[in-house]
C-alpha cells in the first residue's frame with residue numbers, strides 16, 4: 001500500500017495554476033493514485049472566451065485524463081473550480097468561496113506564475129511575488145492546513161554557478177519592491193527594471209527568486225516546502241510517454257527545428273541540458289507534500305528537481321537524438337530539411353542566422369509575393385529568433401544543483417512509494433525519452449497523424465533534391481561570374497580542366513596496357 005497515496009485520501013487540496021502544464025499533470029496523478037481524495041479546489045480565471053466550467057470540462061475530457069476516468073469515474077464531482085484572478089486583491093474570490101477554502105483546505109500546491117521571460121516587472125511581481133504572499137496569508141488562516149508546497153524554479157538563482165537547496169537572499173527586499181510598485185508609474189518601473197534585476201537574465205527568474213524570499217519571510221508557523229524544477233519537459237512514463245501541451249522551453253524549438261525553420265543554435269554543445277520530465281516533478285511534489293505534512297521538518301526545505309548531477313545529458317547529445325528522431329518520424333510540410341548546427345561562437349552564429357535563417361525566409365517571401373500571396377516567413381523567422389535569443393542564456397551555461405534533500409526524501413520512501421511516485425531521474429534513458437518527446441510534440445502539440453509519415457518523408461526527399469539543385473545552380477552562377485571577371489579564376493579553371501584531362505588520359509592509357 002502506498003503511504004503517499006493513502007495520505008491524500010479524504011483530503012481537500014488546493015491547486016493554483018491547475019490549468020497550466022504542471023498543474024494538469026499534478027491533478028491527473030492525484031486523481032489516479034488517490035481517487036478517494038475529497039476534493040481538489042482549483043483557482044481558475046476565464047480565458048480565451050471560455051468560462052471556468054468550459055475550461056475544466058476541456059481538461060477532464062482531454063487525452064491526458066483518459067486513465068483517470070477509469071479509476072475515478074466521478075472525477076467531475078471531485079473538482080471544484082473557483083473563480084480567481086491571482087493578480088487581483090484577495091484574488092477576486094467571492095466571500096463564500098473564500099470561507100470554504102479557508103475552512104476546508106488540507107494541502108496547497110502553489111504552481112501559478114507568469115513564466116514569460118519578458119513580462120513587465122509590475123505584472124511579474126504581482127503574480128510571482130505578491131500573489132505568493134497573499135496565498136501565504138490565506139494559508140495562515142486555514143486551521144486544517146497540513147502542508148504548503150511552493151513551486152519555484154531551479155533558475156531562481158541562476159546568477160550563481162553552484163546552487164544549494166537553501167533560500168538565497170535577494171539584494172532588494174521583496175516588500176520594498178511591492179510597496180514601490182504601488183506608487184511608481186509603468187514607464188519608471190520599466191526604466192528601473194534592468195537595474196533591479198542585475199545579473200539575473202530576465203524578469204521571470206528574478207521574480208521567482210523574490211517569491212522564494214517571500215515564502216521564507218512569511219512562513220509563520222506553516223509547514224512549507226519549496227520545489228525547484230529545472231527545464232520541465234514532456235512526460236517520461238505517466239500517464240503515457242511524451243505528453244506535452246505548450247510551446248514553452250524546448251517544445252517550441254523542437255517544432256521550429258522539426259519544421260526546418262531553425263537549423264542552427266547558439267548553444268554550447270557540452271553544456272548540460274538540464275531537462276526534467278513533468279511526471280518526475282509531479283511525483284516529487286506529491287512525495288514532498290506527504291513528507292512535509294507527516295514529518296513536519298523544523299525549517300522550510302528546498303528540493304531540487306533537476307537531472308544534471310544525477311544523470312547528465314548535454315545539448316549535443318540531445319540535438320543528435322532529436323535529429324535522429326526527425327529522420328524516423330518527420331513532421332509534416334517542413335519548410336526545409338531539419339538540421340542542427342550548434343555553435344558557441346558569436347560570429348558563426350550570426351553567419352548561420354543570416355545564411356540559414358533570414359536569407360531563406362526572404363527568398364520564400366519573395367516567392368509568395370510573386371505568386372500573389374501574403375509574405376509571412378520573415379515575420380515568423382523573427383519571432384523564432386527572438387525566442388531563441390531569450391533561451392540562449394540557458395543553453396550556453398551549466399549549473400550544479402545539489403540534491404541532498406531530494407535524495408534524502410527518496411531514501412525515506414517505502415519501496416512501493418518509490419515505484420508509484422518515482423522521481424529517481426537516474427533511471428531515465430535519455431535516448432528513449434527524447435524520441436518519445438519528439439513524438440509527443442508531433443502528436444499532442446502539432447496534432448499530426450502518424451498515417452502522414454510516408455508523405456512527410458517523401459516531402460523531405462523533394463526538399464533534399466531542391467536543396468541540391470539550388471546549391472548546384474548557385475555554384476555554377478557564381479563560378480560563371482568569377483570566370484568572366486577574374487584572370488585568377490580563369491587560371492584555376494584551366495588548371496582543373498587540364499588536370500582532369502591528364503588524369504583521364506593516364507587512366508585510359510593504363511587500362512589499355514593491362515588489356
Ligand SMILES: CCCCCCCCCCCCCCCCCC(=O)SCCNC(=O)CCNC(=O)[C@H](O)C(C)(C)COP(=O)(O)OP(=O)(O)OC[C@H]1O[C@@H](n2cnc3c(N)ncnc32)[C@H](O)[C@@H]1OP(=O)(O)O
Pocket residue numbers: 115116117118153154155230231232247248249250251252253254255256257318319322323339340383384386387390391394395
Ligand atoms: C535539433 C534542435 C534541438 C532542439 C532542442 C533545443 C532545446 C532548447 C532548450 C531551451 C531551454 C529553455 C530554458 C528554459 C529555462 C527556464 C525554465 C523555467 O523555469 S520557466 C518555464 C519556461 N518558460 C518559457 O519557456 C517561456 C518562454 N517564452 C517567452 O517568454 C515568450 O514566448 C517569448 C518572450 C520567448 C516570446 O514572446 P512573444 O514574441 O511575445 O510571443 P508569444 O509568446 O506571445 O507567442 C506568439 C505566438 O507564437 C507562438 N510561439 C511562441 N514561441 C513559439 C515557438 N518557439 N514555436 C512555435 N510557436 C511559438 C505562441 O504560441 C503564440 O501563438 P498564438 O497564441 O498567438 O497563436
Ligand SMILES: NC(=O)C1=CN([C@@H]2O[C@H](COP(=O)(O)OP(=O)(O)OC[C@H]3O[C@@H](n4cnc5c(N)ncnc54)[C@H](OP(=O)(O)O)[C@@H]3O)[C@@H](O)[C@H]2O)C=CC1
Pocket residue numbers: 016017018019020021022023043044045046047084085086087110111112113114115127151152153154208228229230231232233246248249
Ligand atoms: N515549465 C517549466 O519549464 C518550468 C516551470 N516552473 C514553474 O512551475 C510552475 C508551473 O509552470 P507551468 O505549468 O509550466 O506554467 P504554465 O504557464 O503552463 O501555467 C501557469 C499557470 O498559472 C496560471 N495563472 C497565470 N496567471 C494567473 C492569474 N492572474 N490568475 C490565475 N491563474 C493564473 C495559469 O492560468 P491560465 O491557464 O488561466 O493562464 C496557468 O494555470 C510555475 O510556478 C513555474 O515557475 C519551474 C521550472 C520550469
